[in-house]
Amino acid sequence: MAENTAAGTEPRRVEPRSVLVTGANRGIGRAIAERFVAAGDRVATIYRSGDLPAGVLGVVGDITDTAAVDAAFTEVEAAHGPVEVLVANAGITRDQLLMRMTDEDFETVVDVNLTGTFRCVRRASKQMIRMRRGRIVLISSVVGLYGGQGQVNYAASKSALVGMARSITRELGGRGITANVVAPGFIDTAMTAALPEERQQAYRAAIPAGRFAQPDEVAGVVHFLASADAAYVNGAVIPVDGGLGMGH
DSSP: OOOOSSTTOOOOOOSOOEEEETTTTSHHHHHHHHHHHHTTOEEEEEESSSOOOTTEEEEEOOTTOHHHHHHHHHHHHHHHOSOSEEEEOOOOOOOOOGGGOOHHHHHHHHIIIIIHHHHHHHHHHHHHHHHTOEEEEEEOOHHHHHOOTTOHHHHHHHHHHHHHHHHHHHHHGGGTEEEEEEEEOSBOSHHHHTSOHHHHHHHHHHSTTOSOBOHHHHHHHHHHHTSGGGTTOOSOEEEESTTSSTTO
C-alpha cells in the first residue's frame, strides 16, 4: 500500500478490490463492470439473466428478495472477499401515464429500483463498517431530478436514491465510507436505439451536448467516485447528461 501524500488523505490501495456491480449484464452496468475489470479489480455481479463481460463473476439472484441478496453477497465474499465497492445499478422501467398506471406498475418499479438498492446497500454496509472503508455508488437518472412523462414510478424511485445516499453519508461518513449518486441522461444503449428515430432526434435536440452519452462515459465517473481521489466526495449527485438537467 502506498503512503499518504498529504495529511488526511486516504491511502491509495494498490491491491485489487472486491467490487460488486448489480445488473452488469447489459448497458451502463456492463460498462461499469468492464471498467473495474480493466483496472485490475475483482468484479462480481448480481443479475437475472444474460451474458456477462469477461472477468466478471456472475451470481444469479433477485434483489427484491432479501434472502437471495444475502446469499449472493455470501457467495461473492467467499470468492473475492468483503465487498469494498458497491455500484447499485440494477433497475427496471414500466412506463405508463399516471391515470393508467396500476399499483403493480408502481410498486414493482419501486421494489427493484429503490428497495432492491436498499437491500444491497444494507448488506454491503455490514462488512464496510467492520473494515472502516467502502464506496457506495447509486445509479439514478436525470429523470429522477428532471421528471419524465409517463415515468412517475421510475422518477420517484430514482429521486429517492438521493435521499438514501445522503442519509448513508450522515450515518457512515465518519467510518471511511462514501455514498454518492450518478445521474445519467440519455445513453447510447440498446434501449435508446429501439426508440423511433424522430423521438431520438427530439431528445438530442434538448441536450446541449447534442448527442447521447456512451456507457463508458458514465463508467468513468463511477470509477472516479470509487477511487482514492474521491475520498472527500460524499453525498454528492453527479449528473452525466450532457447538460440536459443542468443539475436539476
